[in-house]
Amino acid sequence: MSNAASDRPVKHVNIINKIGKDFIMRCQSKDDDLGERVLHNEETFSFSFKTAVFKRTLFFCRFTWDGQLHWFDIYDAGRDGCNDCTWSILPNGPCLAATRLNHAICLSSRFRSIRLCKCQSV
Secondary structure (H helix, E strand, C coil), X not given: CCCHHHHCCXXXXXXXXXCCCCEEEEEECCCCEEEEEEXXXXXXXXXXXXXXXXXXXEEEEEEEECXXXXXXXXXXXXXXXXXXXXXXXXXXEEEECCCCCCCCEECHHHCEEEECCXXXXX
């Protein structure tokens, strides 16, 4: 008898910093927090996981640079069909590396941003 969890394929996500400077990032799912880290320009951060049943796995990341917080669903089982997903983070949003259609898919419209407050305490 097979174990359903062991039958699911391992997914790999690679995140490449392409904004031209370092940024702070944190990725997590409902069950896993991968922690906060600095990703230097042109550096890659990678992680792997097995998807949940019924295409429910979702990992989201937030990125901070130049006083702005940006966030994006870096892996969405309902959207992403790749087993090896490589995302380049550009100033205007994330792009998924060449797909089976042989071109990158950029999702800048799904890259949300807010300016962080530089408030002084009173």
